Amino acid sequence: MVHMLASGVFISGVLKDMVCIPRPLSPPLVRITMSKSAALEYGFPSTHSTNAVSVATYALYYLHTTDCGLSSSVRFAAIGIGYAYAASIAIGRLYCGMHGFFDVLAGGALGALMALLQIVYGEMIDKWALADSILNPLIITAVLLLAVRLHPEPADNCPCFDDSVAFAGVLIGIEFGLWHYSKTAFSNDSPVPGTVPFDLRTLGWFRTTARIVVGIVIVFMWRATMKPLLLRCLPPLFRIIDHLGFILPRRYFMPANQYELIPPLRKDDNVIPSASDLPGFITSLRHPRRRAISIGPQSEADAHEVIASREQRRGASMSQPILSPLRRRAYTESEAISAAVVRKPSFGHTSEGDQPKFTIDAIAAVHGTKRSGTAKTPISAGAPPTPPSSDASAASDSSKEEERLDREMFSQLEKPRVRYDVEVVTKLVIYAGQ
Structure with missing residues (x-):
């Protein structure tokens, strides 16, 4: 089981850094997470979905094919829990805005593949790895170290590689630990070599x-x-x-x-909190932290996705029927406002319950709305848009404004x-x- 989970995390991390597909665009989505660093990673495929589907598939296979000594009602309830677990994780990633549909679908397919490989080849690989010679664990270690070295380089500074390295270390430790333990008098050979005997x-x-x-x-x-x-x-x-x-x-x-x-x-890299942090740690146990809401781009990948989305919308608008400058401006600003309902303008994290505020500049930075000037004027529901003085000057001013807003957006990103x-x-x- 641990082999399956660790392999799923490693392979999903490889795919994330290989295809470099960001998480869903925010706004319009609001990301809800317990970890601020999660938004710094790429989104495809979903590692949560990979692990959930692999565990559920592996458990459901044995519930359907083996006699676990459970009554029919208990077995039926366990099967229902397995399906509900996998579905809740996948739907939860969509609800929290951390993944799109294809992220979850690809993660689930990868998880099902991991479970299938574990079911078909898991016992055979375990027996080979726990053979008398230590050469077999050394071969596995060499393969894992090579996989770490060949891990693809991401386009942006994405921490996916760190998780892959950590779980490669887990697999190495498991192989050597099980090999050593299986040679002692404490282990059992049933159902597989290296089984830890336990009787409460x-x-x-x-x-x-x-x-x-x-x-x-x-x-x-x-x-x-x-x-x-x-x-x-x-x-x-x-x-x-x-x-x-x-x-x-x-x-x-x-x-x-x-x-x-x-x-x-x-501090997010410290394993054990210092003595000064212990009171706050105890307080957090009594008052669990609230979910962090990520609004706006959180990583370089997010920012590049925002710019690409803006250019895509601009290209699509060029193919639309020609509108007068005044009507086109009113249309783009109203579209931006409607897409940013209940969104916070500044890019970053906020806690649940914060009152949202709006500025034209913040929405323009994400949605590509053109507006001259640098003042951050709050949106007024009934304020009519101001027409540009001329097409040439408006294009020049809007281009400079977009560059300024892009620089501001990148400067506000959380730096890894x-x-x-x-x-x-x-x-x-x-x-x-x-």
């Missing part, structure tokens, strides 16, 4: 809970120790390798020869943090070790 009546609740707590503590201690150690020790080694000419640089990752020390990373070349190896080691 034999262990009891205390030892069962203690195993979970100790395991979580070990994972956190490993991550809290290895991350700062690797970030300190790897840069000098990378500089030596780079001097020898063996470094293969990756776009958007700063090479070690351009920095001396890695500064403290942003600086990523360092040693973080790739650091992620592989940390996720493999835990």
Whole structure:
């Protein structure tokens, strides 16, 4: 099951960086998410849909084909839950504005393929990987490292690669961990080699809970120790390798020869909160954070999509019947306003319950509406549009205004943090070790 999920995340990340299709245009859509960094990634295919469909398909297959000792009513309820789970995730991604229909459809198809491969070949691959020789886990590791190296370069600074690297490390750690455990006297060979025996009546609740707590503590201690150690020790080694000419640089990752020390990373990269953060962490548990609403472009990919959409609408309008300048201006502005109903003008995140405000400039930046001047005048429902002084001057002014608004749009984007070349190896080691 873990192999299936990790492979789904890795392959969907490869496809995202390969085709570079942004998330749905915002506005008119409003994105609802719990993570501000999610909008920085590409949208095709949907990784959530991939994982949901793969899990549901795998579970439904065994509910239909095996005797799990469940009564007919319980089995029927479990099947219904499986279908509802997959459908709710897919529909939820559409509702939240994080994916379009084809993103979800492609993600679901990829998830079904992952489940099919796991059903048909999963047991055979497990037996091959857990053979007596350690050569087989080493071959799998070499293939995964090669896949990380060949991961396509995105057109924009997209963090999809980070997730792919993390789950490649998970797969490497699973292969070596299962291979080692299967050779001990604690494992069972049924139903597959490396099975962890578990009997609640034999262990009891205390030892069962203690195993979970100790395991979580070990994972956190490993991550809290290895991350700062690797970030300190790897840069000098990378500089030596780079001097020898063996470094293969990756776009958007700063090479070690351009920095001396890695500064403290942003808090979203810290695994364990500091002591000063603990009161706020406890408060957030009692008062769960509200959903973040992303309005407007959140990444370079979003901004380029906005400009491309504007040019596409402009080309389409050129093929429409000729309107007078006054009527054309009234039409484009009313179209922009109707598409931006209940939208916030500035690009960024806001919380639920904020009162929306409108400005012509904000809507023009997204929808390509032409307006001279730089003042951000609130929209008035009954205010008639002002006709341009002349077609030539209006075209020149609107072109300059569009350039200014485009620069403003790019300047307001949330910049991805600086990523360092040693973080790739650091992620592989940390996720493999835990």
